[in-house]
Amino acid sequence: MSIVLRKEKTETSLQQLVKDLSGVDVAGCLQCKKCTNGCPVTTLVKVPSSEIIRRLQLNMGDSILNSDLVWMCASCETCYSRCPMHIDMASVMDALRIISVKKNASKQNGNVPLFNRWFLKTVGMFGRTYDLGMIAAYKIGTASYFQDTDKFPMMLRKRKIALLPSFEADKKYVKRIFQKKK
């Protein structure tokens, strides 16, 4: 790996922001690369997990947020469970995603933030997820109308997808949780 150092000005360092959001300090990373070697998407990304940590340590600024791994990490937690320094890399990635959305930095395929928004919207509305509503909203948002439409009749026949949302959830807590979040 080669890293070009370019000093960037940010008010609070990204490393500190990540620490505030996740409670994880990446300073202890030894660069042993066990995370990178165990990561299921390492071969698919340009910037692997150990390099993200190194860039954070070197305070390389918001360019880190545009790393493809930020939105290609599947949250499988192999990195965290194998790290000899017990660095919770999965939570670091969560923090990077949160900052990335806030700073509108995300450059990626698939639009995971849009999916997340609609997923949580249906949870807020019904107390449980509503797959069909969520999928429809995502497809409209990404103009991917025809992806997987061939599977739809089969899924309906096998009752693998519900037409209507569930109305059995008690939204007492959920309502409060979402209100407090805003």
Added chain:
Amino acid sequence: MKYAYYPGCSSESTARDQYMSIREVSIALGIQLIEPKGWTCCGSTPAHHTDRILSMALPAANLLMAKNMGLDMVVFCAACYNRMKVANYKIQTNPKIRKEISESLGEDYDGSVNVHHFVEVLIKDVGIKKLQESFTHSLDGLRVVNYYGCLLVRPNKVTHFDDPENPVCMDSLVTMMGGKSIDWPHKVECCGGGFALTRTDIVIELSNSILGMAKASGAQCMAVACPMCQINLDLRQSDINKIKNTNYNIPIVYITQLVGLCLGISPVKLGMDACVVSPRPILDTVTSN
């Protein structure tokens, strides 16, 4: 044996077969499962992608319901299981988080409700002796690969589910049922999980590797313990065959469906008609003792 049972949102759609098989198996083995009235979503991956407190308050709300019932919580979905374990762990170890979550919920939750996976209940609470006595049918040498996935075993210091690199509890169940459990290297690899809709390309890459290893290991079927793994490996198998030019035809079933078959429960009652890849080879192999 009485537990609060959290079915998870997928039990109402993509994983109704998982829900049906757990219900049937628990009735047959005398396990009483009571759903917390009005249970709500655990938040899954979108919640921890979005907000840390949200991701712990959503599962904590359900744990609070179980606490009020005075029961331990039983979960099957690996994602729900993981989120609940993480919420408990953080609430127990971080007073600041506990405070923020209690503000979010409007009630204090102390992280004290024990969370078990249904497979753990089968092995630890029902016990090997009772299981063996209850099995009326045998898998009769069926070659099974057990796929545990990510979120049951990781991070181990939070979930404490078996061994994080080489779990064996499902293998021991399969052996108990007369099946041939195959030792294979992809037990805890990732299938792509929550990318089912957003990054199908990643799911296809990762699931292809798992199915490829299952085939090379000589498996006749794969047993899973997570609805996300099931749908990725089963529903996407035809896409993988097309894109990767492979010819996989491996039935992907829930471990509870195999247990149900050995308890003499009909495949329809176990929801096995919902499998995309036909489970016929399994049904043809199961024989009565």
